Amino acid sequence: MKRDFAFDGKGGEFFSLILVQGLLSVITFGIYLPWALVKIYKFVAAHLTLDGKPFEFNGNGGQYFSLLLVQGLLTVITFGIYYAWAIVKVGRYLIENVTHDGKTFEFKAEGGKFFSILFVQLLLSSITLGIYLPWALIKIYGYLLEETSFDGKTFAFTAQGGEFFSLLFIQGILISITLGIYTAWAYVKIYHYVAANVTYGSEEVFCFEAEGGKLFSIYLKGVVLTAITLGIYAAWFQMELYRFYMGALSLDKKAA
Numbered sequence: 001m002k003r004d005f006a007f008d009g010k011g012g013e014f015f016s017l018i019l020v021q022g023l024l025s026v027i028t029f030g031i032y033l034p035w036a037l038v039k040i041y042k043f044v045a046a047h048l049t050l051d052g053k054p055f056e057f058n059g060n061g062g063q064y065f066s067l068l069l070v071q072g073l074l075t076v077i078t079f080g081i082y083y084a085w086a087i088v089k090v091g092r093y094l095i096e097n098v099t100h101d102g103k104t105f106e107f108k109a110e111g112g113k114f115f116s117i118l119f120v121q122l123l124l125s126s127i128t129l130g131i132y133l134p135w136a137l138i139k140i141y142g143y144l145l146e147e148t149s150f151d152g153k154t155f156a157f158t159a160q161g162g163e164f165f166s167l168l169f170i171q172g173i174l175i176s177i178t179l180g181i182y183t184a185w186a187y188v189k190i191y192h193y194v195a196a197n198v199t200y201g202s203e204e205v206f207c208f209e210a211e212g213g214k215l216f217s218i219y220l221k222g223v224v225l226t227a228i229t230l231g232i233y234a235a236w237f238q239m240e241l242y243r244f245y246m247g248a249l250s251l252d253k254k255a256a
Contacts, residue, residue, distance in 0.1 A: 001253065002207075002250050002251070002252045002253075003050055003051040003204075003250060003251040003252075004050070004051065004247075004249075004250045005048065005049070005050050005246045005247070005249040005250060005251075006048070006049050006050075006052075006246060006247060007044075007047055007048050007049075007239075007242045007243050007245075007246035007247065008047050008049075008243070009043065009044065009047035009239045009242055009243070010239060011233075011235050011236025011237075011238075011239045011240070012235075012236075013043070014043065014235040014236075014238065014239050015232070015235035015236070017039060017040065017043055018040065018235055021035075021036035021039050021040065022036070024036060031065075034061050034064040034065035034068055035061030035062075035064075035065065037064065038057070038059045038060065038061045038064050039061075041057040041059060041094070042056075042057045042059075044057075044242070045057035045098060048246060050100060050101075050251070053100060053101040054100070054101070055098060055099065055100050056098070056099045056100075057097055057098055058097045058098075058099065059093065059094070059097040063093070064093065067089065067090060067093055068090065071085075071086035071089055071090060072086070074086060081115075083118075084111050084112075084114045084115035084118050085111030085112075085114075085115065086111075087114065088109045088110065088111045088114050089111070091107060091109065091144070092107045092109070095107040095148060100150065103150065103151050104150075105148060105149070105150045106148070106149045106150070107147060107148050108147045108148075108149075109143065109144060109147035109148075110147075113143070114143065114144075117139060117140060117143050118140065121135075121136035121137075121139050121140055122136065124136060131165075134161050134164040134165040134168055135161030135164075135165070137164070138157060138159050138160075138161055138164060141157055142156070142157040142159075145157045145198065150200075153200055153201030153202075154201070155198060155199065155200055156198070156199045157197055157198055157199075158197045158198075158199060159193070159194065159197035163193070164193070167189065167190060167193055168190070171186035171189055171190060172186075174186060181216075182212075183216075183219075184212045184213075184215040184216035184218075184219055185212030185213075185215075185216070186212075187212075187215060188208075188210050188211065188212045188215055189212075191208045191210070191245075191248075192208045192209070192210075194208075195207055195208035195249065196208070199254070200251060202254075203253060203254055204251045204252065204253060204254065205251070205252060205253075205254050206249065206250070206251055206252075207249070207250045207251070207252050208248050208249050209248055209250075210244065210245075210247075210248035214244065215244060218237075218240050218241060218244055221237075222234075222236075222237030222240065222241070223237075225237070
């Protein structure tokens with residue numbers, strides 16, 4: 001049975017939220033930013049549902065501030081080497097503070113394992129002048145997904161490097177020859193491929209079904225109105241994008 005995602009956040013509410021949180025972050029010289037981000041995460045989760053059942057983010061600003069401070073310091077004093085461990089710790093905090101229908105997510109990634117994956121994949125991407133990047137992204141995101149579970153079921157990423165490379169290559173060419181106009185259609189094709197290769201447990205797979213023309217109209221309207229209103233419309237633009245992407249996403253039974 002197909003299970004649909006939905007997002008019902010409103011631009012006015014989001015504008016008020018980011019205005020207040022942005023001001024508080026500015027007047028505290030950025031110190032308040034973790035609290036601001038937690039408020040935003042809570043807002044987004046509160047307006048997101050799957051099969052009509054709500055999500056919730058239970059993070060705490062103080063905890064998030066401490067986490068970001070410590071992980072940031074460790075990354076700096078190790079000249080970036082600790083970055084992989086920092087990503088895992090921050091990711092675990094964010095993921096495990098999300099609930100859906102009262103159930104929590106689990107994230108079991110290990111910093112050392114993630115470091116080795118990042119190191120090898122980024123090295124291969126560098127020595128191939130970026131050609132290997134699609135394969136690298138699949139390895140990196142595949143590991144993170146495989147270490148994420150919900151309600152006793154694990155996620156997985158089954159995409160193939162060659163297929164992903166071909167898709168990105170073709171979409172990149174089409175974006176270039178249309179001077180960027182094709183970007184919305186390219187995004188839809190890429191999201192469709194990625195979603196179709198993310199599985200949940202042994203029986204369900206994600207689906208992303210959307211129209212490039214619809215996304216193009218949202219971007220065109222959003223960019224024009226954001227420019228005309230000197231950025232004020234950006235909150236409404238963001239909410240419209242969330243509604244579009246989440247409205248196109250669902251979980252369905254795997255084909256037999």
